[in-house]
Amino acid sequence: MTGVFGDVADLYDDARPDYPSALADLIRDYHGGTPATVTEIGAGTGKGTAVLLRLGTPVTCVEPDPRMTARLTATFPQIHPVTDTFERWQPPTGGVPLLACALAWHWLDPATRNPRAHDALTPGGTLAVFGHEYGYADPEHARAVDTTLRGVDPTATRRRTDWFHQDITDSGLFTDVRAHTLHRDLTLTTDGYLRLLRTFGPYRQRTAAQQTRAATAMRTLVDGFGGSVVLRLRTTLVLARRPHRP
Structure with a gap:
């Protein structure tokens, strides 16, 4: 993922919505108290970091x-x-008590992310993976957006909503895997929506011509909605534990 977002780091930080502060309490409760330290993978500009700092630990x-x-x-x-x-990072001897990843799990090597996370944790340590799914409050808007973006790039695909819950569970490396989901609505103007669009990985990985076509098409579409769109944010937190046994 190196280089995908760096040239829009300021925009990313300004346009991306924050995470609910309640995530910190859910992580602490699952872990069984405040961990000695936290390590965050793929921290970006710190949207997930803000949650983890609420734990009150380094x-x-x-x-x-x-x-x-x-x-x-x-x-x-x-x-x-x-x-x-993450693939080059070396955890400290003995591992870390809490390893977190906010909306970056999909950027990690799918063949190694679960084994590496398992091995980076202390026995009994906690893995916390969370992220937003960007939906739409109005189903008609959702269909229109999907149709418009597929018109720009017919190869575009969406991950299943619970994909990283399933990914962690299917690895068979962790115990007590749990998922929590929080919902909230976020209203954005056309300009606000286009700023957010410019920070999405699938958008940034398209050609310059496709980016221009997508931005033009989405401006026309959201203007047609009345100049704003209501996003329905589904925030999922998946918690898992490295077994105490070897």
């Missing part, structure tokens, strides 16, 4: 893009940054 943030790390440390100077990929 946070190490692993982020491969130095431009994202610069924005992260400007906002949260108290964190310990590590500019590296």
Whole structure:
């Protein structure tokens, strides 16, 4: 994922919605108290970091893009940054008590992300993976957006809503896998929606011509909705534990 978001780090931080603060309480309760430390994978500009700092413990943030790390440390100077990929990062001897990942699990190597997370944790340690799914309050709007984006790129696909819950469960490496879901609505103007669109990975990975076509088409569409759209954010938190046994 290195380089996908770095050139829009400021926009990413401004346009992406924050996570509910309640996630911190859910993580703490599952872990059984405040962990000694937290390590976050793919921290970006710190949307997930803000939640993890509410645990009141030292946070190490692993982020491969130095431009994202610069924005992260400007906002949260108290964190310990590590500019590296999860695949190259070496956990401390004995592992970490809590490993977290906010909306970056899909950027990790699917063949190794679960084994690496398992091995990075102390026995009995907690894995916390969370992220938003961006839906629409109006089903007609959802269908119109999907049709419009497929018109720009017919190969575009969507992940299943619970995909990382299933991914972690299917690995067979963790016990006591639980999922929590929170919902909220977010109203965005046309300009606000287009700012958010510009931070999405699928948009950023398309050609410049496709990006221009998508932005033009979506501006016309949201203007046609009356100049705003209501996003229905589904925030999912998946918690899992490394078994105590070897």
